[in-house]
Amino acid sequence: MDSNRNSAPKSAHAASAGGVEPNYLNAHKGIWSWMTTVDHKRLGIMYLVGILTFFAAGGIFALLVRTQLLGKIFGGPGKQDWLFSGDTYNKLFTLHGAVMVFLVIIPSIPASLGNFFLPLMLGAKDVAFPKLNLMSFYVYVLGGCFLLFSILTGAVDTGWTFYTPYSSTTSTSVVSAVMGVFILGFSSILTGVNFIVTIHKMRAPGLTWTRLPLFVWAQYATSLIQVLATPVLAITLMLLAIERTMGVGIFDPKLGGDPVLFQHFFWFYSHPAVYIMILPGFGVISEIITVNSRKQIFGYKAIAMSSVAIAVIGFLVWGHHMFTSGQSELASAVFSFLTFAVAVPTAIKVFSWVATMYGGSIRLNSAMCYALAFLFLFTIGGLTGLFLGSLSVDIHLHDTYFVVAHFHYVMMGGTMTAFVGALHHWWPKMTGRMLSEFWGKVGCFFVFVGFNITFLSQFLLGTKGMPRRYANYLPEFQTLHQISTVGSYLLGLGFLITLIYMIQSLINGEKASKNPWEAMSLEWQTDSPPIEHNFHVQPVVKHGPYEFPEIDHSLARGGH
Amino acid sequence: MGEQQSSQAAAAGQHHPKYLAHHFESMEQQNASGKLGMWLFLGQEVLFFSGLFLAYTLARIFYPETFLAAHELLDWKLGALNTIFLLTSSLTMALAVRGAQINSKPTMFWNILATLLLGGAFMVVKYIEYSHKFHDGLLPGHFFDAAKAMHNGHPANIPGAPAIFFAIYFTMTGTHGLHVLIGMLLMLWLLVRINRGDFNSENHVFLENVGLYWHIVDLIWIFLFPLLYLVR
Numbered sequence: 001m002d003s004n005r006n007s008a009p010k011s012a013h014a015a016s017a018g019g020v021e022p023n024y025l026n027a028h029k030g031i032w033s034w035m036t037t038v039d040h041k042r043l044g045i046m047y048l049v050g051i052l053t054f055f056a057a058g059g060i061f062a063l064l065v066r067t068q069l070l071g072k073i074f075g076g077p078g079k080q081d082w083l084f085s086g087d088t089y090n091k092l093f094t095l096h097g098a099v100m101v102f103l104v105i106i107p108s109i110p111a112s113l114g115n116f117f118l119p120l121m122l123g124a125k126d127v128a129f130p131k132l133n134l135m136s137f138y139v140y141v142l143g144g145c146f147l148l149f150s151i152l153t154g155a156v157d158t159g160w161t162f163y164t165p166y167s168s169t170t171s172t173s174v175v176s177a178v179m180g181v182f183i184l185g186f187s188s189i190l191t192g193v194n195f196i197v198t199i200h201k202m203r204a205p206g207l208t209w210t211r212l213p214l215f216v217w218a219q220y221a222t223s224l225i226q227v228l229a230t231p232v233l234a235i236t237l238m239l240l241a242i243e244r245t246m247g248v249g250i251f252d253p254k255l256g257g258d259p260v261l262f263q264h265f266f267w268f269y270s271h272p273a274v275y276i277m278i279l280p281g282f283g284v285i286s287e288i289i290t291v292n293s294r295k296q297i298f299g300y301k302a303i304a305m306s307s308v309a310i311a312v313i314g315f316l317v318w319g320h321h322m323f324t325s326g327q328s329e330l331a332s333a334v335f336s337f338l339t340f341a342v343a344v345p346t347a348i349k350v351f352s353w354v355a356t357m358y359g360g361s362i363r364l365n366s367a368m369c370y371a372l373a374f375l376f377l378f379t380i381g382g383l384t385g386l387f388l389g390s391l392s393v394d395i396h397l398h399d400t401y402f403v404v405a406h407f408h409y410v411m412m413g414g415t416m417t418a419f420v421g422a423l424h425h426w427w428p429k430m431t432g433r434m435l436s437e438f439w440g441k442v443g444c445f446f447v448f449v450g451f452n453i454t455f456l457s458q459f460l461l462g463t464k465g466m467p468r469r470y471a472n473y474l475p476e477f478q479t480l481h482q483i484s485t486v487g488s489y490l491l492g493l494g495f496l497i498t499l500i501y502m503i504q505s506l507i508n509g510e511k512a513s514k515n516p517w518e519a520m521s522l523e524w525q526t527d528s529p530p531i532e533h534n535f536h537v538q539p540v541v542k543h544g545p546y547e548f549p550e551i552d553h554s555l556a557r558g559g560h
Numbered sequence: 561m562g563e564q565q566s567s568q569a570a571a572a573g574q575h576h577p578k579y580l581a582h583h584f585e586s587m588e589q590q591n592a593s594g595k596l597g598m599w600l601f602l603g604q605e606v607l608f609f610s611g612l613f614l615a616y617t618l619a620r621i622f623y624p625e626t627f628l629a630a631h632e633l634l635d636w637k638l639g640a641l642n643t644i645f646l647l648t649s650s651l652t653m654a655l656a657v658r659g660a661q662i663n664s665k666p667t668m669f670w671n672i673l674a675t676l677l678l679g680g681a682f683m684v685v686k687y688i689e690y691s692h693k694f695h696d697g698l699l700p701g702h703f704f705d706a707a708k709a710m711h712n713g714h715p716a717n718i719p720g721a722p723a724i725f726f727a728i729y730f731t732m733t734g735t736h737g738l739h740v741l742i743g744m745l746l747m748l749w750l751l752v753r754i755n756r757g758d759f760n761s762e763n764h765v766f767l768e769n770v771g772l773y774w775h776i777v778d779l780i781w782i783f784l785f786p787l788l789y790l791v792r
Contacts, residue, residue: 124583125583126582126583127583128583128593128597129593129597130583132597189601189604192600193597193600193601193604194597196596196600197593197596197597197600200593201589201592201593202583202593227600227603228603228604228607229607230604231604231605231608232607232608232610234608235609235610235611235612236611238731238735239611239612239615239731242700242701242727242731243701246700246701246702246703246727247701247702247723248700248701248723248724248727249701249721249723249724249727250619250724250727255701255723255724256622256623256721256723256724257724258618258622261614261615261618265611265614533582
């Protein structure tokens with residue numbers, strides 16, 4: 001059977017002709033069946049294609065920014081805007097930030113992998129509201145179009161944070177960009193509502209809350225933040241658009257408004273949004289590390305509850321973005337304390353993952369390589385966050401490259417590493433094909449090394465006083481900037497390699513079995529790729545998600 | 561109708577009426593999911609409006625004298641009339657849901673129609689108020705026209721920042737009015753579906769959700785009315 005399948009390029013058709021139930025990819029045909037699908041798996045794939053496209057665009061913007069910052073190599077230093085003007089530079093870093101945050105990282109894991117795997121992990125036929133799911137996808141596309149439209153009409157140069165009063169006065173097309181983000185927010189809210197209801201109401205018989213895979217718990221916490229924080233961003237951006245179009249003084253001090261109010265509004269969403277970005281990554285890492293350590297996860301309940309704790313405390317730390325904005329000292333002290341408090345549940349997770357690996361029988365596949373890279377990079381990102389959360393240190397480091405390096409270690413080194421790792425872990429289930437393990441590790445190596453070269457040098461630049469967002473710099477910063485740029489090329493090369501072997505796998509990759517990683521959670525118990533309605537018979541759950549058969553319960557220590 | 565179906569299904573060993581979507585196991589699951597989804601959406605609505613209420617609070621702290629003087633330019637009688645319209649419409653909406661529970665198509669139909677008309681009456685009054693403000697130049701931001709306002713018999717100089725007061729007034733009532741309009745569109749769709757016989761005591765979660773939505777729109781107005789019209 002297998003050799004027969006490998007030789008035939010349209011093997012799935014042959015299989016369905018041979019009496020096997022068609023999978024979700026070939027159950028319906030034609031572009032229209034994709035455009036109007038309410039199948040969560042197809043929507044997950046459509047989101048994935050959209051997100052990866054925007055990821056490539058955002059990456060190219062970043063490489064252009066880094067190339068500009070090489071400084072003029074030929075003919076010595078001096079004029080640094082050698083590639084394009086300072087104005088273009090401002091627009092490029094704004095585009096990089098806005099595209100990466102709103103179109104890539106926020107929807108990355110929830111909208112693509114969450115859509116695909118949440119119902120599968122719950123043993124459900126679909127999410128609770130499949131049509132709403134299709135609508136969120138089109139809302140996402142519409143929001144993306146608005147953002148792209150703003151590029152065509154002169155782009156935005158405010159940075160992704162749209163700080164007032166500059167954003168209410170700059171001549172660039174802030175309104176269409178802001179409307180784009182406003183619309184994208186509704187996609188995020190609707191997805192969040194859908195997931196919460198799905199987790200509450202669609203679990204298979206026997207799938208109790210303590211038997212949920214930790215990816216589901218992480219998605220649950222993420223969805224709570226999506227539903228409760230995003231509307232505040234929406235109303236903020238609406239007020240900003242009204243201020244710009246009608247000259248109303250809500251944020252602009254010249255018209256009688258308060259610019260710090262904008263910062264409060266903005267970060268009330270955007271700090272919890274940081275956890276929208278990172279929590280699904282935590283969920284992915286819990287899955288990859290446990291499945292590949294062949295061991296019961298250490299501290300299941302602690303990891304699950306710490307996700308919820310992060311979601312709750314994460315709502316109360318937004319003021320740490322405003323230590324230098326003139327808020328009261330008492331407020332700063334409280335926000336600083338809460339920022340340290342949010343490190344506790346985060347550390348609980350990291351320690352639990354390390355403890356899960358201890359004494360395990362580790363399978364070092366490429367997904368696991370990405371998970372280990374995540375542990376290293378995210379820990380650096382998290383710990384440098386504590387530097388920035390300390391009141392006195394932040395005065396020195398605020399708005400320098402140290403901040404840039406810190407959030408790239410969390411967002412890029414954390415979320416995107418987890419996202420790419422998750423793609424490797426679940427690729428066989430989504431596509432029915434295996435990825436090249438060799439090239440997977442090569443790609444991971446370039447991503448890891450390139451990333452560290454790019455951003456470790458930026459920590460140094462920041463402590464020496466290099467301010468973020470500047471198109472020019474003093475000559476003494478040039479060497480470190482150039483090292484960082486070389487690192488970014490290596491990082492880009494790593495992703496290019498990954499893209500190439502992923503396409504190769506789609507064309508002629510080895511066929512995947514049902515459960516190549518021998519995992520216990522439900523998504524691995526159905527076919528690869530899954531059939532249209534996910535399971536042949538309604539699954540009934542009798543054990544936890546990580547009770548691997550090879551675990552020797554007679555030697556259990558410490559409650560495992 | 562529903563009972564007849566369920567008895568047939570029970571005879572077949574499984575209860576699977578035509579309005580039960582393929583991915584749900586039972587009507588209980590489908591209804592509970594629909595309602596939980598709506599409650600989450602309403603939570604989102606509350607946070608959406610909370611931003612506006614915070615902006616209101618700050619502007620009022622900055623310019624208390626403006627709010628005191630400028631609210632005189634709003635007609636509290638029209639605001640009170642609109643409050644009566646919306647409160648009554650919440651009652652008829654609740655009666656419509658009751659109609660679904662007791663399988664009474666006329667109760668559903670006439671009460672939703674009454675709710676729709678009361679919502680329409682609210683919008684008509686709002687239109688009268690808005691056109692008056694437009695005529696007198698009492699508008700947000702740089703559209704605010706003090707000379708025109710004075711010409712139309714309003715106090716010569718409102719202290720502080722009247723342009724901000726009217727920006728807050730138009731943004732809050734405008735966003736609320738948009739929600740009323742969306743509610744009215746949903747009710748038109750409800751009338752079609754009631755007429756088609758879509759709802760019964762077992763299956764009316766859509767009707768109930770529109771009701772929940774309508775109640776929160778009503779509730780937001782109950783906060784807006786005193787905050788804007790009855791400043792002291």
